[in-house]
Amino acid sequence: MDGDLAEAISALKAVFVQRKIATCLERADEALVRRVRQALPLPDRYAAFLREANPVDVETATPSERIRFVRAEDLVREQIGYGAADKATPARDGWRKGWIVVAHSTLLGDPYFLDTTRPDVEGDCPVMTAMNGTDSLRPVLCASSFACFLRILATAMEVAAGFGSATFDDQDDAIFREAVSPKIKVIDTAALRAGHWT
Numbered sequence: 001m002d003g004d005l006a007e008a009i010s011a012l013k014a015v016f017v018q019r020k021i022a023t024c025l026e027r028a029d030e031a032l033v034r035r036v037r038q039a040l041p042l043p044d045r046y047a048a049f050l051r052e053a054n055p056v057d058v059e060t061a062t063p064s065e066r067i068r069f070v071r072a073e074d075l076v077r078e079q080i081g082y083g084a085a086d087k088a089t090p091a092r093d094g095w096r097k098g099w100i101v102v103a104h105s106t107l108l109g110d111p112y113f114l115d116t117t118r119p120d121v122e123g124d125c126p127v128m129t130a131m132n133g134t135d136s137l138r139p140v141l142c143a144s145s146f147a148c149f150l151r152i153l154a155t156a157m158e159v160a161a162g163f164g165s166a167t168f169d170d171q172d173d174a175i176f177r178e179a180v181s182p183k184i185k186v187i188d189t190a191a192l193r194a195g196h197w198t
Helices: 003-019 030-039 044-053 072-078 146-163 170-187 189-194
Strands: 024-026 054-057 059-061 066-069 099-105 111-115 127-129 140-143
Touching: 003 024, 003 044, 003 146, 030 044, 030 072, 044 054, 044 146, 059 146, 072 099, 099 127, 127 146, 140 146, 140 189, 146 170, 170 189
Parallel strands: none
Antiparallel strands: 024 054, 059 066, 066 099, 099 111, 111 127, 127 140
């Protein structure tokens, strides 16, 4: 596992401890990762993430979003209704081959997915999202790489710690987004410009 990914995983784990939010990240069995890679075109860095920190029970919490990761055991099944289809659930219109759902918004149900059609030299790829329940699929960049996605989530969780655990309202959301924006800019300027986090 490369240093960028290791640092991103460490930051995410640390912020869950800091916020006292129960989570379970554990190493995935190599045989499981191989089976998933036979079914899905996982980039190398994401496969390394699963080997080191399979998100068995991981949900981030900020005033503007809650993101639940898909564990390795469920990745193949999670694609049904998006890129993969079965007899009961057709593939979603506009969904591209090479997009892999790896998380969902538990507030809105929107998918977060890897765009494996745009690999980088480090074996990583961008993370995108798109609104559920719309006629046309309009993907938005969340992070230029999966490692950046983890760092953005860890940073957002850290900023959100200042808001306590009370129910958030629209004013909290606006203040949170204003506070987190400069920190995201340092991590991934392209993701900030895309507008998903602001």
